[in-house]
Amino acid sequence: MSSLEILSLAYNELSGKIPSALGKLTKLKLLAVGGNRLSGTVPPPIFNLSSVMLFDIGANQIEGTLPANIGFTLPNIQIFSISSNRFTGAIPCSISNATTLELLQANLNKLSGNMPPLDRLNELRAWNVGSNYLGSGGYDDLSFLCSTNTTNLLALFIEDNRFGGTLPKCIGNLSVTLSELKLNQNLLFGTIPRVIGNLVDLERLLLDHNGFSGTVPSDFGNLHNLVVLYLSYNEFSGAIPSSLGNLANLAQLYLDHNNFDGHIPSHLSNCRSLVELDLSSNNLNGTIPPESIGLSSLSILLNLSRNHLTGVLPEEVGKLNLLAQLDVSGNMLEGDIPASLGSCVGLEVLKMQENSFRGSIPLSISLLRSVKELDLSHNNLSGQIPEFFEALHYLEILNLSYNNFEGTLPAKGIFSNASATFVFGNDKLCAGMLEFHLRKCISRNSNRILIPKWKLAISIFFGFSGIALVLALIYF
Template sequence: MSENKFGGVLPKCIGNLSTTLTTLVIEGNQISGEILEEIGNLVNLEALAMRANHLSSGIPSNLGNLQNLVILALRRNDLQGNIPPSFGNLTKLIELYLSENNFQGQIPSHLSNCRSLIFLDLANNNLSGAIPPQLIGLSSLAIILDLSHNHLTGVLPIEVGNLRALTALDISNNLLGGEIPDSLGDCTSLIALIIGGNFFHGSIPQSIRSLGGIEEMDLSRNNLSGQILEFLTIFHSLKVLNLSYNKFQGMLPCEGVFKNATGTSIIGNNELCGGLPEFHLPNCIFKGSKRRKTNIMILSISVIFGVLGTSLFLALICLFRLKKKVNKPVSSLTNDSHSNVSYGTLLKATDGFSSMSLIGVGSFGSVYRGILEGDGTIVAVKVLHLMRRGALKGFIVECEALRNIRHRNLLKILTVCSSIDYQGNDFKALVYQFMDNGNLERWLHPNTTSSHRNELPKKLNFIWRINIAIDVASALDYLHHRCHIPIVHCDLKPSNVLLDAQMVAHVGDFGLAKFLLGSSPNILANQMSSMGLRGTIGYAPPEYAMGCEVSREGDIYSYGILLLEMFTGLSPIDDKFGDNLTLRSFVMAALSERALEITDHILLLERESRFDPNSPESNDIFQECLVMVYNIGVACSNEVPIRRMSISGVANQLQKTREKLFALGFQEQDELP
């Protein structure tokens, strides 16, 4: 029944089918709900394939009753939870496909009981922990073992050498470390070896020379070092070699695969030299030249010392003392005074991550207010929910983004914590500068923000809203056009706009951010691709739902919706907006005669208190400023990306609006809300 348009959920009567049924295939449909336990009654099934549906929830453990299964294909669904240990009962299983789901926890070692398994695909899940040695050593695996795009940690077990019949091994984009084991050279049938995007260090083992039939080798984005081994040039089958973003050094060979500049990538290895001109590497300096230069240098230094004598000696002493004072270790990401914050420090700072310290909950983490011991710094601690799919990748992306950006309207990170809690679980947190006035969501919708329902209503006047809008536009302009590597935020919304004590806006939460340049040294842009639709419903641009690449224009759409929300006081997912009405169309219908009717009542009260009703000129200018703002929001949220305003144009128009407000008597120093 595959490749149809069947929808709904599986009927329970499926368990009443004949127990002699051997094949059940319903792939490529639109079936949702859970995998029924009743399927476990079909004890003679040999093939069960439900790939590419919308199945959710966990896998019932009684699927382990299907001990005649040869093929089990459940990839490309929304399945979650742990892989059942009962799968170890499927001893006749030959092919197991579980990729592109949301499975969590560790890979069960019981899968090693499936001693007929030749094809295992667990890629693109949320699996963590170490690779079970029993599984990696399962000698029956002869086609593909794909564990890529998970959160696996630890080392690559030496038992990998048992995979002598395996043709493709992919463990890329995990958190594996240590050295590449020599036993990998025993996998003599390998055609593809993909281990990029991990933390392997050391040199390429000499044993790799045994992989004479290798066609594709990807060792990129690790911490590998040493010289590139000459024997790679004699791999006549090798067509694709990716060694980029490691720490290799020395001369690049010119033979074999290294003759093919399109099939070989070595970028990001700053200490390589030589090679074909297409690689654009510097010329190598040979030892003889080095020796002559060294002799000349020694002679020159001797002459200098002879001439300068005591003066140079004293100068060196002064420089040494100065260096001792100023040469403190600096982190490219964290504030020096708060480096290396431990789990225990954050636990104490937040009173044990108590509910009283909780100030917000997001998709990937909870945010707590904390006070650091010692200097008493008040901080915001974002603790990652690591069991949620995408949380760890979001953490890595946010660290990488914040490492590269500095702007007054971007949330400042003080440090990070990557540790283990007192129960032995992974713990990761980001520590930010505390924002005294919370997020913009609390000011726009104080009565619906669940964690702050007892607060007095927030009141943002016209000038503060304009100031915040200009601050956010400035932040986007910096991210899009003034960063060394342009960044798309991908999740701009009121809860991600933070306000400090002076009501200056700071854009935060870069967990979904993407670096625009695909050729940049940043490797994280593509690692997020498995997270699905970027952004939040109501703020994400329509083209993202159709599979288009993220873009600056996508952020501008989100900004336009944010701007309309700031001045109408209505959320884009308000109940009044049904299938045929959106916040944008609601505002467009009111322009320009009914602009006051759709405006937040707080701004209307401000208008009444500021202006004499008998002064139509002031009221007209007030309404004109509102219309200017609404026009900007509508232009930014155009459904066609190329028709959206530029962010620099937005900032210019808002500044003109603010000048009109100043002329009406509004002041930048208006009392803080």
């Protein structure tokens, strides 16, 4: 056993503590016990296995701190993974002496303190410390980025921590091979430096849930390889840069919950790979560009809600035949609901509430066989509620409240469930079920005067008698 070089016991449902006897395997190069139910602390001798190149104890229930000299005791380490455990304390500064380190995964722990310098980690390819308590909210929390001296870095994940301060200009000096950068869910603020456009190999950039402000630099348009861009839940303002239309590979664009104003740029129609677009909760105005809403690649989400958009919903919406969720609620849209909406046969969620749509619900809506949630409330719709809603078998929530519907509420399908159907605020509507709190429908026959049969017989008898008397007087 003393000559053992590989010990791989990952994902075997092992429990208990890591035995300290493993520290005697002085020739061990690979230690992989991740994905078990191991607990307790790591015995100190194991951190002294100087031959180890791969150290993986991730996805367990291990606790404790990392030894201060770990960068010296593991001089040959290439892959170091302690993710999804319960480690506390700081990442030791000595880690920068582990010059062979290529991958560090310490995410999903309870680590705290400042980031160590990374200037000597020339072989580093991925650094993942997301979902910890790192950083202090201080102005220079990201200063470690300026000491990074690696040309091989592919991924830097520091999301969901307590990093504060501004994004330093040295961010543009990171490896040109960097493909993933996740800084989201921190305490960062200030503007985005234009040099971020230097990171031309970026495929995923997540800056959401911070306090960034100012305008989004047009230099984002240089990131031609970008597939995912999250800028939501910040304080960005100004116009959405038209240069985003240069991002032909962009699949997910989230700009929601900011202070963007101006029009929706028509250049977004050039993003032919876009499957998710969220511009909700901003101050956007003007009409919806037909070329943007008709982007047929959109298959998961188009959210334009909570803005100040005006005009009609363009007929081009019918090109979104693959789209699963469409939300244009909370705007100032008007006009009829376009019949072309019935071509969006993939829709599962359709939200059009809190606008000024008028007219009747078009028959083409009956083609939305996959729809689960449909909200047309708080509009100026009128006419009768179509019975075809009864046949939409996947429909779970239907909200038609506060419109001008009239007539009898259908009774089958979704309408048989008063907790899933909302029709408040339609004064001319009646229903048979009391649960809808509508006036009860009155049958047409209920106003007729009913005459007892015996009275009817007497009336008929005297009627015929009168006729006979008149005839007798005429002929006799």
